[in-house]
Amino acid sequence: MTDGSGRAARLRDELTDKLLAGGQIVSPVVEQAFRTVRREMFVPPGTALDAVYSVDHSVVTKTDEHGVGLSSVSAAYIQARMIEMADLRPDMTVLEIGSGGYNAALLAEVVGPGGQVVSIDIDAEIADRARDLLGRAGYGGRVTVVQADAEHHVPGLGPFDRTLVTVGAWDIPPAWPDQLTADGVLVVPLRMNGITRTIAFRRHGDHLASSDVEVAGFVPMQGAGAHAERAFLLPDRRGKHVRLQFDSDVPEATDLLDGVLATEPVSVWSGVTVGNGISFADLHLWLAVLLPGFCQVTAEAGTDLAAGFCKTWFPFGAVHGGSFAYLAVRRTTESAGVEFGATAHGPHGRAVAGALVEQIRAWDRTGRHHEPAFGFWPTGSGVSRLPDPSAVLKKRHGAVSISWPQPS
Numbered sequence: 322m323t324d325g326s327g328r329a330a331r332l333r334d335e336l337t338d339k340l341l342a343g344g345q346i347v348s349p350v351v352e353q354a355f356r357t358v359r360r361e362m363f364v365p366p367g368t369a370l371d372a373v374y375s376v377d378h379s380v381v382t383k384t385d386e387h388g389v390g391l392s393s394v395s396a397a398y399i400q401a402r403m404i405e406m407a408d409l410r411p412d413m414t415v416l417e418i419g420s421g422g423y424n425a426a427l428l429a430e431v432v433g434p435g436g437q438v439v440s441i442d443i444d445a446e447i448a449d450r451a452r453d454l455l456g457r458a459g460y461g462g463r464v465t466v467v468q469a470d471a472e473h474h475v476p477g478l479g480p481f482d483r484t485l486v487t488v489g490a491w492d493i494p495p496a497w498p499d500q501l502t503a504d505g506v507l508v509v510p511l512r513m514n515g516i517t518r519t520i521a522f523r524r525h526g527d528h529l530a531s532s533d534v535e536v537a538g539f540v541p542m543q544g545a546g547a548h549a550e551r552a553f554l555l556p557d558r559r560g561k562h563v564r565l566q567f568d569s570d571v572p573e574a575t576d577l578l579d580g581v582l583a584t585e586p587v588s589v590w591s592g593v594t595v596g597n598g599i600s601f602a603d604l605h606l607w608l609a610v611l612l613p614g615f616c617q618v619t620a621e622a623g624t625d626l627a628a629g630f631c632k633t634w635f636p637f638g639a640v641h642g643g644s645f646a647y648l649a650v651r652r653t654t655e656s657a658g659v660e661f662g663a664t665a666h667g668p669h670g671r672a673v674a675g676a677l678v679e680q681i682r683a684w685d686r687t688g689r690h691h692e693p694a695f696g697f698w699p700t701g702s703g704v705s706r707l708p709d710p711s712a713v714l715k716k717r718h719g720a721v722s723i724s725w726p727q728p729s
């Protein structure tokens with residue numbers, strides 16, 4: 322063993338130990354896979370071993386001309402979680418959407434010699450690279466790499482007991498459930514109004530119902546399933562811009578927002594607080610699907626927003642008519658806690674800020690302590706009655722439902 326491979330082996334064991342301690346690995350067969358596959362063989366030459374064996378860093382392997390990531394070796398924590406969420410076991414047939422090599426090698430270790438792994442990538446360069454690296458790492462005969470757009474059926478292969486989508490999806494095309502066995506599991510990072518949750522789905526009558534959920538994002542889908550979000554630039558009083566990004570359509574009459582950032586802001590506070598280090602990721606999801614006019618916000622350096630909340634907090638807000646509100650936070654007297662509120666500009670600023678604050682309070686009452694359930698309803702299935710609060714988001718191939726249990 323050279324020094325490098327000895328260190329890699331030590332880091333591999335340490336990574337596996339951390340994933341066990343963090344609860345991302347729960348089954349011995351997944352643990353063994355992580356202890357076995359040499360992750361460093363699948364990253365670009367020269368990548369520092371510490372970065373390779375980090376729990377939560379992905380390693381980008383291809384970017385577009387603007388430097389936006391097109392392909393990566395995903396972060397180890399989400400790879401472990403997705404394999405566990407899929408309930409992948411020996412002898413199964415599994416489809417991986419989005420190749421890179423490393424994750425497919427993990428899948429091959431888990432399904433063993435009696436199983437089958439198919440990995441599909443739209444990008445010929447990535448597919449060739451994955452095939453080559455898998456061959457070098459000794460998995461050539463155990464993984465079939467296909468170059469095609471995964472929007473469509475994988476020709477001549479399947480059905481699959483499990484499908485793991487390792488690229489950010491906006492929708493679930495019919496091919497994915499069609500190719501699944503009757504009790505199959507589909508794990509997919511699904512974007513809902515700009516927010517991604519990686520969701521394990523199982524069949525439930527005419528729709529898919531979630532069985533497990535994780536917070537994680539991925540590089541966006543290309544090909545027929547690509548989805549472009551729409552952005553609108555709002556100038557402030559110094560001529561700098563705040564970018565509002567909407568899931569599909571920007572609201573009508575955005576000209577009503579002209580000059581809105583130059584107007585005096587108004588803030589409304591919710592009384593809802595969160596302690597330092599406590600996760601409130603689901604507030605983001607709650608507002609994304611239940612607050613009308615929701616948008617993601619990015620502020621150019623030099624704007625008041627960039628100096629303020631965009632720096633440290635989830636930057637999002639809502640537009641209504643000629644008014645714009647965004648999430649605000651202020652320190653509470655309790656040690657290191659913060660209170661949520663809303664700051665707004667425009668003629669109906671107080672009302673728009675009030676609507677945001679009402680949703681923060683509703684989340685505190687109903688959503689805060691409960692994980693939502695997700696459903697995917699293919700075109701032709703009828704969305705059944707859902708508990709209140711729920712949201713249904715229209716997609717090209719059906720609809721996604723998000724529902725929180727009613728408080729008891």
Ligand SMILES: C[S@@+](CC[C@H](N)C(=O)[O-])C[C@H]1O[C@@H](n2cnc3c(N)ncnc32)[C@H](O)[C@@H]1O
Nearest residue numbers: 392394395419421424442443471487488543544
């Ligand atoms: C995050 S990478 C995959 C990581 C990989 N599973 C690993 O070992 O970590 C996402 C991949 O999805 C691919 N991709 C994007 N759109 C696709 C599509 N429509 N069909 C198949 N692959 C796609 C990209 O080319 C990219 O290589």
